[in-house]
Amino acid sequence: MKHRLEDAEVxxxxxxxxxxKKDKKDKKDHKEKSQDADSTAPTPVEIAxxxxxxxxxKKDKKKEKKEKKEKRKAEKSNGEVDPTSENTSExxxxxxxxxxxxxxxxxKKDKKDKKKRKTEDAETNGSNSxxxxxNKTVDASTASQTYEQTAALSAVSESDIAAFLSTHQITITDxxxxxxxxxxxxxxxxxxxxxxxxxxxxxxxxPTPIQAASWPFGLSGRDIVGVAETGSGKTxxxxxxxxxxxxxxxxxxxxxxxRAVVVSPTRELAMQTNEQLAKLGxxxxxxxxxxxxxxxxxDQRVLLRKADIVVATPGRLKDFLEEGSAKLDGAKFVVLDExxxxxxxxxxxxIKRIIGCTPRKEDRQTLMFTATWPQSVQSLASTFMVxxxxxxxxxxxxxxxxxxxxxxxxxxxxxxxxxxxxxxxLLKAQPRNERVLVFxxxxxxxxxxxxxxQQRGIKVVGIHGDLKQEQRxxxxxxxxxxxxxxxxxxxxxxRGLDIPEVKLVINVTVR
Numbered sequence: 001m002k003h004r005l006e007d008a009e010v011x012x013x014x015x016x017x018x019x020x021k022k023d024k025k026d027k028k029d030h031k032e033k034s035q036d037a038d039s040t041a042p043t044p045v046e047i048a049x050x051x052x053x054x055x056x057x058k059k060d061k062k063k064e065k066k067e068k069k070e071k072r073k074a075e076k077s078n079g080e081v082d083p084t085s086e087n088t089s090e091x092x093x094x095x096x097x098x099x100x101x102x103x104x105x106x107x108k109k110d111k112k113d114k115k116k117r118k119t120e121d122a123e124t125n126g127s128n129s130x131x132x133x134x135n136k137t138v139d140a141s142t143a144s145q146t147y148e149q150t151a152a153l154s155a156v157s158e159s160d161i162a163a164f165l166s167t168h169q170i171t172i173t174d175x176x177x178x179x180x181x182x183x184x185x186x187x188x189x190x191x192x193x194x195x196x197x198x199x200x201x202x203x204x205x206x207p208t209p210i211q212a213a214s215w216p217f218g219l220s221g222r223d224i225v226g227v228a229e230t231g232s233g234k235t236x237x238x239x240x241x242x243x244x245x246x247x248x249x250x251x252x253x254x255x256x257x258x259r260a261v262v263v264s265p266t267r268e269l270a271m272q273t274n275e276q277l278a279k280l281g282x283x284x285x286x287x288x289x290x291x292x293x294x295x296x297x298x299d300q301r302v303l304l305r306k307a308d309i310v311v312a313t314p315g316r317l318k319d320f321l322e323e324g325s326a327k328l329d330g331a332k333f334v335v336l337d338e339x340x341x342x343x344x345x346x347x348x349x350x351i352k353r354i355i356g357c358t359p360r361k362e363d364r365q366t367l368m369f370t371a372t373w374p375q376s377v378q379s380l381a382s383t384f385m386v387x388x389x390x391x392x393x394x395x396x397x398x399x400x401x402x403x404x405x406x407x408x409x410x411x412x413x414x415x416x417x418x419x420x421x422x423x424x425x426l427l428k429a430q431p432r433n434e435r436v437l438v439f440x441x442x443x444x445x446x447x448x449x450x451x452x453x454q455q456r457g458i459k460v461v462g463i464h465g466d467l468k469q470e471q472r473x474x475x476x477x478x479x480x481x482x483x484x485x486x487x488x489x490x491x492x493x494x495r496g497l498d499i500p501e502v503k504l505v506i507n508v509t510v511r
Contacts, residue, residue, distance in 0.1 A: 147220035181216035208233035294469035314350035
């Protein structure tokens with residue numbers, strides 16, 4: 001039985017299987033499909049043609065792609081984008097990158113050129129065609145002030161400039177240059193500005209010597225020591241650059257709004273200075289405030305809140321600083337007027353306290369005007385100023401106190417008991433209503449002399465430290481206007497006061 005199974009299996013694997021009907025049908029279908037395929041197969045010519053078409057299409061596509069790539073490259077280099085081209089957003093991004101890169105390079109180049117110009121200016125201080133130093137700025141921190149010599153001033157001949165300096169005995173010493181600025185000998189030579197556009201000097205004929213010589217340096221941001229006699233126009237000499245500097249400073253609010261401070265030795269001089277600066281400042285919207293002793297502190301505190309410029313006596317300003325009613329940390333322009341007089345009156349400590357509240361000397365502009373140049377003033381200048389230019393008016397190069405050569409001076413020696421009688425004789429010899437200024441050394445003496453003259457029928461008023469400020473102001477105004485022709489005063493009226501038409505000055509007592 002087992003043998004038969006094995007034989008049957010062998011037979012099954014070796015003998016061919018009979019074809020079914022399905023197999024025959026599939027074979028027939030396959031043959032028919034083969035015949036159809038043979039009938040539709042392309043000829044060799046058709047195959048070659050198809051290959052050529054595919055090759056040409058591939059070449060055209062490659063060429064088109066290459067042209068587009070070159071076009072995008074050209075657009076990038078020109079910084080332009082074709083809105084009809086493909087990948088517009090990508091192209092825009094590429095153009096932005098080009099612009100940014102160009103801008104960055106340009107900014108770096110501008111910064112480098114600016115730094116180079118700044119270095120050259122600092123080293124040479126600039127010069128014009130006439131060999132004149134332009135010296136626009138000394139320090140970057142005081143760069144709010146710039147000065148460029150006008151074409152009109154440049155056109156003035158060197159001989160005319162030399163003649164002006166010689167005639168008015170002007171000596172300019174600049175530690176930073178041996179060719180200082182030319183003096184501004186006419187108002188038309190001033191550079192244009194918001195203040196000059198208002199024509200503030202229409203009523204004046206020409207600048208005074210101290211104004212002409214100091215304006216270019218003041219307008220350029222330099223520190224100045226001006227040595228000139230009383231009544232020489234020093235207020236406007238520092239007033240013009242002061243207002244110009246304040247206009248160039250940023251505004252701030254509250255008590256820190258003060259951007260310039262002027263310190264004067266006496267109330268009368270402070271009030272007179274304030275009056276002149278207020279006229280200039282009002283033309284360009286600046287507020288000027290005067291603070292001094294003998295007046296209401298409450299009223300002055302209110303005024304300080306709106307002050308751009310402060311004119312003050314040392315004592316009262318120091319009081320406001322100590323109580324916090326005034327702040328000078330924004331005062332980048334400082335003026336010490338009649339500096340020698342303030343030192344004589346013992347204000348040196350107050351001055352140091354005041355200046356100590358202002359920005360450091362490298363960050364501010366400091367001007368000092370004085371009638372004399374003693375060692376005490378020189379020391380003050382060296383402490384609070386940076387390379388100041390010194391402007392001396394008059395032949396007295398030492399700056400020591402001396403008599404004015406343009407004024408006739410006489411000395412009479414009389415018995416002390418006869419001084420008042422001799423004074424009365426001199427006053428009665430004067431033409432009617434001519435103004436006469438009588439100086440006394442002491443307050444009690446001034447009071448006695450004033451009473452003596454009043455009893456003899458002389459119209460007289462007095463000014464001294466024992467009087468209230470209202471009385472002092474009324475007396476000074478009456479004398480200025482000519483309502484009262486004789487003024488008896490102590491040295492509070494000895495410096496800086498602008499009193500026109502004074503024909504005679506009498507010193508009853510001298511030191």
